Amino acid sequence: MLFRLRVTVALVFIMALTAGFLGLLARPLTWLEFLPALLAVNLLVVAVLIILTAILGRVYCAALCPLGVFQDIVFWFKKRLRPKQVQFSFLKEAVALRYGILAALFVAWVLGLYFIPALLDPYSIYGRMVTNLLAPLWQQGFNNVATLSSDHALGLLEKYDSVFQGTTAFVVALGYFIILTSLAWRYGRLYCQTICPVGTMLGTVSRFAWLRPHMAADKCIGCGLCERHCRSSCIDVKKHLIDNSRCVLCMECLADCPVKAISYSHAFAAPASGPIPQTAQGPLLSRRTLLLTVGATLGTAVAGLARGENTLAVLAAPQEHPVLPPGASTKQQFFQKCTACQLCISKCPEQVLKPATTEYGMFGTGKPIMDYTRGYCDFNCNLCSSICPSQAIGSLALQAKQTKKIGVANYDFHQCLINKENVVCGNCAIHCPTGAITMGDFNGKKLPRINESKCIGCGSCEYHCPATPKAMRVEGK
Amino acid sequence: MTKKMDRRTALKIMGAGALGIVGLAAGVANRQLFIDFLDKDKQQDQSNVAAIDTTLYKPSGTQLSRLGFGCMRLPLKGGEAIDTELAEKMIDYAYRRGVNYFDTAYMYHGGKSETFIGQALKKYARESFFLVDKMPTYMVSSLDDAKRIFQEQLDRCQTTYFDNYLLHYVHDRNEFDNVYIKQGVLDYLRSEKAAGRIKHLGFSYHGNQDLLDHLVDNYPWEFVMIQLNYQDWNEPDEIPHDARIEGSLYRKLEAKGLPVFVMEPVKGGRLAKLPEEDTRVLKSHEPNRSIASWAIRFAASHKNVVTVLSGMSDLNQVVDNINTMTDFQPLTASEQKLVQNPAGNAGENDKLINCTNCKYCMPCPYGVNIPDNFQIFNKYGVAAGNAEKIKAKNLGKEAKAFLIQYKNNIPKAARADHCIRCGKCLHLCPQHLPIPEHLRKIDILVEAIKKADGKETI
Numbered sequence: 001m002l003f004r005l006r007v008t009v010a011l012v013f014i015m016a017l018t019a020g021f022l023g024l025l026a027r028p029l030t031w032l033e034f035l036p037a038l039l040a041v042n043l044l045v046v047a048v049l050i051i052l053t054a055i056l057g058r059v060y061c062a063a064l065c066p067l068g069v070f071q072d073i074v075f076w077f078k079k080r081l082r083p084k085q086v087q088f089s090f091l092k093e094a095v096a097l098r099y100g101i102l103a104a105l106f107v108a109w110v111l112g113l114y115f116i117p118a119l120l121d122p123y124s125i126y127g128r129m130v131t132n133l134l135a136p137l138w139q140q141g142f143n144n145v146a147t148l149s150s151d152h153a154l155g156l157l158e159k160y161d162s163v164f165q166g167t168t169a170f171v172v173a174l175g176y177f178i179i180l181t182s183l184a185w186r187y188g189r190l191y192c193q194t195i196c197p198v199g200t201m202l203g204t205v206s207r208f209a210w211l212r213p214h215m216a217a218d219k220c221i222g223c224g225l226c227e228r229h230c231r232s233s234c235i236d237v238k239k240h241l242i243d244n245s246r247c248v249l250c251m252e253c254l255a256d257c258p259v260k261a262i263s264y265s266h267a268f269a270a271p272a273s274g275p276i277p278q279t280a281q282g283p284l285l286s287r288r289t290l291l292l293t294v295g296a297t298l299g300t301a302v303a304g305l306a307r308g309e310n311t312l313a314v315l316a317a318p319q320e321h322p323v324l325p326p327g328a329s330t331k332q333q334f335f336q337k338c339t340a341c342q343l344c345i346s347k348c349p350e351q352v353l354k355p356a357t358t359e360y361g362m363f364g365t366g367k368p369i370m371d372y373t374r375g376y377c378d379f380n381c382n383l384c385s386s387i388c389p390s391q392a393i394g395s396l397a398l399q400a401k402q403t404k405k406i407g408v409a410n411y412d413f414h415q416c417l418i419n420k421e422n423v424v425c426g427n428c429a430i431h432c433p434t435g436a437i438t439m440g441d442f443n444g445k446k447l448p449r450i451n452e453s454k455c456i457g458c459g460s461c462e463y464h465c466p467a468t469p470k471a472m473r474v475e476g477k
Numbered sequence: 478m479t480k481k482m483d484r485r486t487a488l489k490i491m492g493a494g495a496l497g498i499v500g501l502a503a504g505v506a507n508r509q510l511f512i513d514f515l516d517k518d519k520q521q522d523q524s525n526v527a528a529i530d531t532t533l534y535k536p537s538g539t540q541l542s543r544l545g546f547g548c549m550r551l552p553l554k555g556g557e558a559i560d561t562e563l564a565e566k567m568i569d570y571a572y573r574r575g576v577n578y579f580d581t582a583y584m585y586h587g588g589k590s591e592t593f594i595g596q597a598l599k600k601y602a603r604e605s606f607f608l609v610d611k612m613p614t615y616m617v618s619s620l621d622d623a624k625r626i627f628q629e630q631l632d633r634c635q636t637t638y639f640d641n642y643l644l645h646y647v648h649d650r651n652e653f654d655n656v657y658i659k660q661g662v663l664d665y666l667r668s669e670k671a672a673g674r675i676k677h678l679g680f681s682y683h684g685n686q687d688l689l690d691h692l693v694d695n696y697p698w699e700f701v702m703i704q705l706n707y708q709d710w711n712e713p714d715e716i717p718h719d720a721r722i723e724g725s726l727y728r729k730l731e732a733k734g735l736p737v738f739v740m741e742p743v744k745g746g747r748l749a750k751l752p753e754e755d756t757r758v759l760k761s762h763e764p765n766r767s768i769a770s771w772a773i774r775f776a777a778s779h780k781n782v783v784t785v786l787s788g789m790s791d792l793n794q795v796v797d798n799i800n801t802m803t804d805f806q807p808l809t810a811s812e813q814k815l816v817q818n819p820a821g822n823a824g825e826n827d828k829l830i831n832c833t834n835c836k837y838c839m840p841c842p843y844g845v846n847i848p849d850n851f852q853i854f855n856k857y858g859v860a861a862g863n864a865e866k867i868k869a870k871n872l873g874k875e876a877k878a879f880l881i882q883y884k885n886n887i888p889k890a891a892r893a894d895h896c897i898r899c900g901k902c903l904h905l906c907p908q909h910l911p912i913p914e915h916l917r918k919i920d921i922l923v924e925a926i927k928k929a930d931g932k933e934t935i
Contacts, residue, residue, distance in 0.1 A: 159885040425897035
């Protein structure tokens with residue numbers, strides 16, 4: 001029962017989220033993803049998720065986290081194709097590794113190395129895989145169908161304009177895909193129970209969760225089926241223990257147990273007989289260790305903050321004036337919050353946003369950047385600012401967006417066709433949505449003139465400039 | 478049980494890529510259907526296949542088929558190269574039904590058309606068909622150019638002579654005088670005629686009335702090729718204007734007793750699909766005939782017209798055109814009147830851009846796909862209304878459909894907004910269209926619809 005319920009809810013969530021990334025759903029359910037909500041200081045969502053975890057355990061990992069469910073899907077294939085190889089056995093919790101990773105990420109974030117947490121955030125990893133791997137496939141397939149159906153049964157389908165986000169982003173996403181698929185194939189939810197920072201945070205709460213899977217020692221016949229099938233390797237059948245900080249509530253053990261010895265129930269409800277089962281919290285993580293870790297982490301963080309921000313980010317050499325998406329308030333805040341889930345890139349109707357390679361410096365790889373060779377920022381669109389789950393691209397009403405200055409156009413006479421081919425093209429002027437560019441007379445020659453106070457840096461001039469290299473270039477603030 | 482599961486799993490894995498594969502496969506399947514049909518047709522008994530109607534071509538005394546196979550719009554493989562397998566089978570199908578007039582030119586399909594048709598016809602006796610080629614006027618600046626090109630054409634077509642040979646795309650008096658008279662190319666072509674490498678000399682015409690009068694009054698020709706379709710046909714009482722001069726041109730040629738060959742009878746496919754009301758009227762008149770057949774019959778119904786050329790790119794067009802010309806029924810005078818204005822609202826066509834998709838303007842130095850922009854505008858953009866009304870947020874479903882078709886059919890970099898009005902296409906257009914103006918008009922319309930259809934989300 002619970003197993004089926006969990007699978008159903010998980011599938012609904014992952015499909016809705018994926019559909020959102022592919023442009024099939026206007027508002028994907030990304031706002032309830034943990035790390036983006038935390039970065040967006042969306043206290044309500046964070047509080048709800050934590051309270052939910054405190055009551056039910058890691059339901060977030062069981063159903064809401066797309067990467068978790070993705071690993072379950074991989075694991076589902078393994079169970080069908082190689083059932084005999086599903087042979088897990090209990091692993092001791094790698095406390096030092098788990099909290100070490102979490103602490104390291106936190107310290108890195110405080111030191112200004114914002115890309116490091118983004119590297120391991122499960123939701124963002126999934127977003128990057130969809131944007132760079134699944135979306136191109138889906139879009140190409142959809143376009144093929146649209147080509148055929150245009151006059152037939154399905155009616156008129158609108159094709160996607162772009163299909164590929166660039167080699168670097170593709171290779172990175174492919175790397176993640178291969179690693180995570182093979183990890184999930186071999187070790188089940190290893191990523192979730194040991195590496196994932198969100199998993200560690202929620203796992204800390206779920207140690208003390210009210211409801212959790214229990215094994216009734218008197219009913220258990222010791223067949224070991226639950227332990228062999230446990231994708232989190234957190235069931236110790238000999239001791240009749242289930243480590244709830246690592247349990248992702250897949251509910252499979254409940255479904256599998258031939259004698260129904262495992263139940264999902266109140267933490268303190270004493271089983272019909274025998275002692276209260278000891279959960280793993282005692283032997284595996286003492287309160288002292290926990291306090292020490294937290295203390296050390298906070299200490300480093302405070303030290304880092306005191307030293308000033310962005311110490312290490314200077315190492316990478318960013319492009320001089322990258323143009324940020326309109327909703328980004330300051331560069332600092334944008335980098336702090338963006339987890340490079342690439343939802344905005346997936347959804348940008350003009351394909352202006354692309355994953356940065358080195359434009360923001362080495363550490364900005366994967367974050368969205370405006371590329372005016374691919375398109376220009378549509379004057380009448382503020383989509384990216386309305387969907388960013390971490391508020392790195394802050395919400396911006398259309399009117400505010402239409403006056404938001406994200407950069408300013410620069411004109412290079414030497415590259416202009418008027419200079420090179422003596423053609424008065426004026427394509428920049430006629431496509432400027434704010435009328436910032438006009439064709440003026442300079443000694444008998446018609447040249448574009450830029451009114452910088454009107455220019456909002458939308459890049460329409462740069463996109464429409466026929467010269468290579470461009471005579472019109474937008475530079476960020 | 479496990480086995481069953483495995484198959485299901487496999488199916489699901491395949492399902493992921495299925496959309497795309499289905500898409501690709503269906504395109505291939507259509508082509509395969511054509512090929513199977515043609516192969517089957519080849520194997521059937523040829524003795525009782527109805528032959529296409531013919532007309533006497535006086536200069537040579539031969540019977541020419543009323544339909545000529547134009548080789549400017551051959552089927553393509555992967556969007557660029559000619560699908561030689563399918564195209565050759567289509568040529569063979571036409572040949573088996575008596576089509577014996579094949580027309581190519583130096584620059585069709587980037588020069589590959591000549592090579593293809595020479596290869597495809599090699600298996601038939603040379604005297605059993607007319608092979609027709611043209612001197613690319615716009616590429617000739619000296620007599621040496623002409624000589625080199627002519628030899629290259631013979632080589633490409635693997636032949637020793639052309640039956641009809643035309644001065645291609647004659648439209649400008651200065652150009653004609655310079656190339657053919659001053660450089661002596663006309664004399665050179667006459668010497669080739671004397672040598673037997675050209676059997677009959679004529680020209681393909683895209684200019685105005687005055688130049689045609691000048692040419693046929695002052696030089697001897699054996700035939701002329703003009704554009705002739707019912708939309709651009711003017712009756713004697715209508716003063717020729719813009720493109721509506723074809724009636725006048727034809728009457729001049731008839732008065733001179735010159736055999737006429739017709740190109741663009743269907744206006745590059747535009748007369749194969751008419752507005753709904755017009756279609757209804759024509760269909761109720763002749764339920765079993767295609768809309769395109771009216772255009773073909775209109776062109777062939779004039780006394781001096783020998784052969785009507787059609788550049789056919791798919792099998793349906795070949796079969797339909799051949800059926801039209803087999804047991805040919807000319808349009809009666811009243812039918813000719815009817816087809817020119819079936820539903821009584823011919824003025825609507827004024828909004829259409831008079832492009833025949835000949836692609837002479839291509840490639841655009843700035844990457845705009847000019848003919849595609851015009852085709853999509855004619856098909857969907859006219860119904861979208863004008864940009865002024867759309868600005869008032871009156872977004873009809875036609876406007877949305879146009880926007881989608883525009884995005885679907887034209888890659889981003891080839892859309893109208895990339896036109897910078899350099900004007901290099903202007904003198905290349907046989908229809909003398911103000912191409913940059915039309916592109917700007919399309920761009921403004923698209924921008925207006927996009928604005929009204931804004932992606933406003935907050």
